Every structure is written in C-alpha cells, then in structure tokens.
Amino acid sequence: MKNYKNMFGVAIKSIDFAWQTNRRLMIMIMLFHIFQGAVVYLQFTSFSSIVDEIIKIKQGHGRTSELVTQSVVLGLSFLLPLMVGNINTHYRMIFRMQQSVRLEMYKIERQGKLDIGTIESSSYQNLLRSAQEWGNGSVLNLQDFFFNSATNFASIITSISILWSLNHWLVVFAVLAAAPVYFFYKKYSMEVFRIRYFSINDQRIINNRISHFEELQKAVDVILLKLQTWLKDQIRDHKMSYNNKIIAAERKKAISYSIMSLWYLLFLFAAIGLMTREALTGGIAVGGLLLAFSTYTRFYQTINGYIESIGYAEEASRYAARWFELFALQPRIVSKENAVRIAFKEPPLIEFDNVSFRYPNEEGETPFVLQHISFTIKPGEKVAIVGVNGSGKTTLIKLLCRIYDPTEGNIYVNGINLKDIHLEDWQSALGILFQDFPVYNLTIRESIGVGRIEDNGQLPAQKEERLQRAAQYSGADDFIKDYDQLIWKEFAGGIDLSKGQHQRLAVARMFYRNAAVTILDEPTASIDAVTEEKIFSTLEQNLQGNTVILITHRFSTVKNADQIILLEHGRIIEYGSHRELMLLDKQYAALYNMQAKRYLESEEVRDR
Template sequence: MAPPARPRQLSTWRDRFAALRHVPPFLALVFRAEPGLALLSAVLRLARALQPIAALFVAKLIVDEVVRLAALPPAPVFSLLDARYRLVLWLVLAEFALAVAMDLLGRLVTYAEALLADRLSILTSIRIMEHAATLDLARFEDSGFQDQLDRARRFASGRTTLLSNILGQAQSLVTVVGFAAGLVAYAPWLLGLLLVALVPGFLAEAHFNAEGYRLSFAQTAERRELDSVRITAASASTAREVQIFGLHPFLIERYRRLSDAFYRSNASLSARRAGWGTLWAGLGTAAYYLAYGVIVARTLQGAFSIGDLTFLSGAFLRLRSLVEGLLSSFSSTAGQALYLDDLFGLLEERASLPVPAHPRPVPRPLREGFRFENVGFRYAGSERWAVRGLDFRLPAGEVVALVGENGAGKTTLVKLLARLYDPSEGRILLDGTDLRDFDLGELRSRVGVIFQDFVRYDLTAGENVAVGRIEARGNADRIREAAGRSLADEVIERLPEQYEQPLGRLFAGGVELSGGEWQKIAIARAYMRDAEVLILDEPTAALDARAEFAVFERFRELSAGRTAVLISHRFSSVRRADRILVLAGGRIEAEGTHEALMAAGGRYAELFELQAAGYR
C-alpha cells in the first residue's frame, strides 16, 4: 500500500506551476462532458473578446468625426437625412449594436457555462466513484488517501469555476492581443510600462494562491474532523447518545476550537494578501496615470487626434485591467490546478492487488475448498502481525465457526478469504489454485459476506436486500426469497409500503428499524447473493435469543452444500458448526467440534463456561 500523502511545500515556482500539466486533460474532460456546449462557449467567448476592441475603435471614429463636423459651419436645421451626419449616425448605431451584442453574449456565455459546469461536475463525480470502485480496501483505510479523496470530491462539487477561469483567460488573451496591437501602432513603450507595473502584482498573487492551497492542503484532515463533529452533533443516528450523555457542550466547544483555528489561519493569509494587493494595485494605478499624462501631452503637441486620445487612454486603461485580471486569473488557475493535481492524482491511483494476465476460472462447484498455507498478514504502517502462521483447511460444504477474543484476527482472516487483502506471507488456495490466479471480480461474486458493521442504506427495503446482488434488483421474486430465508420478510411485510418502503431517517417518509431488524435485512443480502461461500461476521449480535436460534437454524439448513464461515461471540450459535477454529494472537490455537474442544479444556472451554455462567 502506498504511504500516506504528505503536505506539499510548494517552495519553488516550478512546484507551484507544475500542476498546470493537468490543464490539457482537464479541458479534454470538459469537452467529453458536453461537446456541443464546450464548442458553443468557445465561440461565444471569442465573439466577446473582439467586441471591446471594436467598440473602442468605433468610439474613436465617432469622436474624430464629431470633432471634424464641429469645425464646419452648423447646419440650419439638424436633419438625420443630412449627408454630413450620416456617418456619425451609422457609427452610433454600430456602437449601440455592439453594446446590445455584448450584453446578449454575456448572458449566453453564463447560460452555456452554467450547464457545462453542471455536466462537468456530474462527469467528474462519476469518474471519481467509478475509479474508487477499482481500488483496494487498503487505500480506503489510509488517512492520506482519504484526505486526497476529500479534496478531489470538493473539486468536483465546488471547483468548476476553473472552467470559467480558463475560458475567460482565453477571451481576455484575444482582447489583450487586439488592444496591444493598437498600442504598438501608436506608442510601443506603453506595453513596457504596463508590464513593469503589473508583473510584481502577478508574482505576489501567484504566491498567495499557492499559500492558500498549501493551507487548504494542510487543513484537509482537520476539515474532515470539523465535518464529523458537525454531523455528530446534529444527526438522527447520534441524537440519542448525544442527548443522553449531554455531549452538546463538548461537541460545540470542539467545533468552536477547530473553526477558530481555521479562521485565524485564513484571516492571517487574507490580511497579507490584501496588504500586498493594495500596494501592487497602487503601482498599476500610478502607471496608468503616468501613461495618461504622456498621451494628453502628445495630443496637445498635435501628435495624436482627440479620437486617438480617446482610443489610447481607453485601450491602456482596459489593457491594464485586462492584463492585471489575466495575470491574476492565470495565477488563480495555477492555484486551482493544484486541486486538479489531487483529482488526476486520484484517477492515476492503481489497485495494489495484482491482476493475473490470464486468470483461471473459479471452479463451480467447489470440490476441495480453501487451504491456508502459512498465511501471515499485517496492515500497512503496523509492526504487529494481525495474523500469522495460519495453516488449516476450510473444506467445501462445511460450516466452520471462528472463535476468539477481540483482536484475535477473525475479521482479518475473513478479509483475506474474500481477497480484500493479499497475505503478506504464505498463500491461500481454492481447490488447489492460489486466489491471486483468479479474476478478482469473479472470485468475489462467488462469496457472500456480511460484516458486523454492515451498511444501513437509505434505500427502500427491497433495495436494501437487493444490494447483495444489485444487478438482480429488478427480480422481485428473488428479493422476496432472500428475505424469507433470513426471516426479514416478517419485518418488511409489517412496513406501510413493504418492499417499497424507504428505510432510515435521512429522507422524508423513511422508517427506522431496530438493530435486530436491520440485521435480518443484512443477512438477506448474503442469501440474495446466492454464493457458494457464505461468510457471516457476528450475524446475530443484535437479535434476541429466539430470533438468533431461528436465524441460525435457517442458516444451517440453507447453507447445506455451501462452504460457510461464521464468526460469533455467542457459543449457542457456534456450537452447532461442523468445526470450530479458536484464534488467539493471530494464530490458530485449537480446532475441532464443540464436544472435542470442551473435552480438551483450554481457551474455548474457558470462554464457553464464562458465557454459560451468565445464564445460570
């Protein structure tokens, strides 16, 4: 498993702008999101880019024409049909048309890019979900990966302004080139003055954008904690304990402490950015008025016409604003591209479980079952072995129970069996073939696992059962059969809308179930899967004694001919297994039937007697 991500130092300009390499694939992603809208937006932006140049040039022509006409004797009666005024009239109408077009184009751009941003957000979120589905469980148990995933998700939902930034830059660049060409034709030195005035501000803005990202990067874990505290303090799943234990003051104080730290960090950065920004903005303003004074002086000397004065002063002012905005936007894009680095970095993640080039078919039916050969495993970053030296068989068609105290390695063993992890040492065979030689998807499709911390989906009751084999969710008979096998049908049929009843309190109309009722639905998922290997991790923990007895008897009946693994702390269930494996310290300490283990004494007999004593 890859090591957790470390905060980036972003100490050099190369580091800060390296993330721009992701802009081309980002634009390709934008085009794939909605090709028609992407092309429409590009065309509209180009038209908007040319409009200010045309409008200012038309204004110059109007001023020059008015000055020319003012030198002529006035007409007795002003007439729109008088030939001398016709050019001015057409120029004014042209400027009016350009103004109307500018407004219309602006609204069309906003409309097109709002839709495009939504499509991009949808596509990006789907890409994240699709790619996350290909990654190993180990990645999701890495806090560094969780931070990266959180940043990528936030980009998908809130960073689509990057699209408008990039398209806006392209538009501004075209306008800048047009205005710059005009300045070069009249006074090339104005461009040099403009760059000298604006580049320092651009560098400062780039620096603070990088600082902003670095601060956001460093705060990712704390932000997830902040969200967790906020949700814990006010959610249906935690409300009972929070109220009973009086946790509101504690949670509110923790939220206040975390959010105050966020505020102080962000306020400090904002103050420094505002201070330096004011300084560099003042420099840009001074450069404009210096240039303006020179242009006025040259006009008074006769070098420029009044129209030229209008065009040059307007062009320099707008060019200054455009270049300043362009540099700032480019710097902002470089900052936001750092989030692209998170997005595309996530999409470049690859599963660590090896995939065979030519996988062998999973045997159907199983003949021999599973064989653990000196299997050991430890989690990434841990020096302690979760399990080690496991050497035993799980014969096909046998019900095997795993027993041991918390931390003995029972759930880890199940994860290895379902190939959520590969052993750190040793190997696991299925009918004599290493699990790593099978296609992972086909292997897992043959295994039905219900973990003790199963998910309570905010879906309908039928869909909650169907997740065991979601591609069969349209098969109502199969869903009802699976629910009947786990005795969940009794729960579902009491609901107002039965199998169409939404479960959970997240959405209006949802019904919350008891822990035992949820557990029956979770067990139904294993039957829905119709797998040859059934694994139930603490399947009856929330059931009362009568329900537990009924569920386990049904489990033994319906698992006939299948390989079944049962993890339970309740010996009333365990004792009915064909064989029991006792785990301690990550190793198999003993195995046998209930009677054999009781006769041998040892840990199993001790634990059984301790539990039995509570019923006497």
C-alpha cells in the same frame, strides 16, 4: 501514484476532460469568449471615431453619414456582447452540467474498479478527504479559468495592438505597470493556500464538533451529558484561530496592494503625459487620445483580473490534482492476465497453507496480524472462527475474500492458488456479511434483492418466493408488513428500523444470495437470543451442502459447527469440533464455560 503538482499539467487534464465531454460545445463557448474579449475595444474605437468626426464636422470637413455609421457601430458594440453573453451563459450552464454528470460518473467508475484493500488504506482515505475539501468544483473551476483565459487573452492582444498603433511606448508603460501584479497575487494565493492546507485538521475538528448538534444520536448525548458549552468553546477557539490567520494574510495583502497601486500610478502618469504630448503635437487626434486612455486602463484592469483569476486557478488546481491522483490509482489486487476461470456451482475445497499477514503501510512494516495459519475447509462444512477482539478473525476472512493477499504462505481453492483464480469468479462464489454491514435506503424488497442483483431478470413469481423465504429464514418476516415499504424516514411514507431489524435484513440478503461459500462476521450482534437461535437453526437446515464460515464472540452459537478454529494473537491455538475441544479442556472449554455460566446467571435473574 501520479503526482499532479504543476498547475499547467492539472489544467491540461481538466481541459482534456472537458474536450472529451462535448467538443463542439466547448469550441462554440471558446469562440463566444474570444468575441467578448475583443468586442469591448470596438466600443472604444467607434466612440473615438465619433468624437473625431464631430470635431471634423464643426471644422467644416466632416461627414454626417460617417457619424451615423459609427453611431450604429457603437450601438451594436453594446448590443451584441449582451446577446452573445446571454447565449454564452446558457451554454456554459449546459456544458457545466454535462461535465458535472460525466465527472461524477467517471469518479464512481474509477472508484468502483479499486479493490477494498486500496480503499481501506490511510493514503487513499487522506487523499479522498483532501480532494473533497473543494468537491468536484475544483476540476470544473479550472475549466472556467480556461474559458475566461480566452476572453482575457483576446482582450490583451487587442489592447496591445491598439496601443502599439498609437505609440510603442504606451505598450512598454502598460506592461511595466502590470508586471508586479502576478507576483503579489501569487504570494497572496500561496499564503492563503498554506493557511487552508495546514488548517485542514482544524476544519475537520470544527465540522466534527458541529455534527454533535446536527446528528440525532450525537445530539441526544450532547443534551443528556450537558456538552453544549464545552463543544461550543472548542468550535469558537478553532474558528478564531483560523480566522486570525486569514486576517493576518489579508492585512499583508492590503499593504502589498497599496504598494502596487503606487507603482501603477507612476506609469499611469507617464502614459498620460505621453498621450497628452502626442495630442498637442498632432500625433493623435482627440478621439485617439480617448482611445489610448480607455485602452490603457482597460489593459491594466484585464491583466489585474486575469492574474487574480490565476491565483484562484492555482488554488483550484491544488485540490483538482487530488482528484486526478485518485483517478490515476490502480487496484492492488487484480486478476492475473491468464487467470483461471471457474464457475463455482459447488462449494470448493479451501486450504490455508502456512499463511502469515501484515497490513501494508507506506511508512514501514507493521506487525504480523496473522502468523503461520494452516487449516482446511471441506466442501459444505460449517466452520466457526472464534476468539477475543483483536485475535485476527476478520483479517483471516479478508484474506479468504482476497481483499488482501497473504504476506507469506498461500491459500488454495480446489488445489489452485487463489491468486491464480479470476477475481470476479471467486467473488461471485462468496456471500459476505461483515460486522459493519451497510444500510440501504431502498424498499425492503430492494434491500434484500441486492444480495444477488444479477437475478433481477428472474421471473417475478420466482423472485418473490425466494425473497420471502430469505426474510423468513432471517426472522425479518416478523416485522415486514409490506415489501415495498421504503426504509428512509426522511422521505414521505418512509420508515426507520432498529439496528437489530437492519441486521436481520442483512442476513436475509445472504440467504437470498445463497452463495457457494457464505461468510458471516458477527451476524447476530444486534439481535435478540430468540431470533439468533432461529437464524442459526435455519442456517443449519437451509444451507445444507453450502460452505458456511461463521465469525462470532458467542461460543454458545458454534456448538453444531463441523470445525471450530480458536484464534489468539493471530495464531491458531485450538482446532476441532465442539466435542473435541471440550474434551481437550483448554482455552476453548474455559471460554465456553465462562460464557455459559454468565448466560445461566442472567436467566436465573430474569426468572426471579
């Protein structure tokens, strides 16, 4: 992972991003900023010329035409910056919007290329949360600093040139007066950043506690459990702790600025004395005296403002660096250069050969989650993977999906090592429904259709028939009244669905996908027993010929599986058909009978 810590390096990356967005517009905006930085001194010079010309006219050797010319120049020096400023603001807005869109698309593109294992990692999640503290604005703010720097540099160079032409010592005094500004601002900026950086956890706690009042499900608990006062006290304590740290930093800033003001005042008096002496000795005219004073004070204000902007830019760069670090991330799981291309039109033979796995961790090795796993899934078999929580069921499926690669051992598909098969080809062969399935805020038709988005070019009648059949198989047709119904209650006409209804739509997506290998991780956890039975009957009838891998806690749903794998602590402890395992009369039989007994007892209670 690249580490962008230097503000200059981050700024260059940000500027390059802006350059790639719209070069012509960037150059035009830059020229506008340079003009705005220099033109203000035209006001000073023209006004000083007007003063000198008035004095000359009173002395009898001035020219009225020159006075009129300088007055017109003075008027234009006020008018032109206003016009250019308005035009610049307009194009800056357009440019910022273009960059915002491109940045969002680029971010999505980069994140879309990462593998699931990388996205799941704690290092990625921590980096993402850190980048999101300022959002995309941190990158765009650095580009604003670049444009504003053009204005400030043009202003600084112009003012130094004017002061140098009047008296070289004025430049020395101006530079010495402004010298401490950077160090004061840098110290303050670093201190505030440290406070914010080390208070990230406090901010997350605050936002989490506030969310209990804003999110419906949490708000219900807050009311029923009377948590208002307890949560309010936590929010107040964390906010006061954070605010006290900021107040302390602001106090130091105020003291530092007072010292800095005295330093500036010292050199201002020296400059005034020098300018007054020059005016009395005839070294500069009265207008020149006004020009020198205006330029000198303007120079300090420009330096002061610019250094302050550097402080903000440094802070923005620290957050923007997180985005560039994210953009530089490379997926851990990729296809080999000469990966085997396979179009999986038929279910493949899948073999796990002595597979062991531990989750990757930057801080050291983690314990093995799976150990010495070996089994075979024949084409078209229905296989159930069962076991208590934490036994390694979902991890095994992640390895099969190649979200991760085995730490030891290999997985073979049709005799080829899974690592040697092109990743996209293998992913296209899979239909996966994990326990934590996503909810799509789309129409019902679209929510099912995303199961195989590449089929959008299919003839409408064929697609419609397939959609409705998928809904029927999953039991979703029981509540679907209109396939164009929007599932998003926050919008007019939108509706909300229960968790069980959402799960039935998720199962419908898998039926619609009709993959060579369908993997279902607890697909009926939120579904009633009647619909569950319907779904599993449909699975057996309508996915004939396809390989189906089912992960479940409910042993009653796996009776008809061709093979059942019982996992415990990451190891296979029993493997066979339901009949074989019941005859074995070991752990599977005990767990099955225990669940069956509970089910019968609940049925008896309902019958009374």
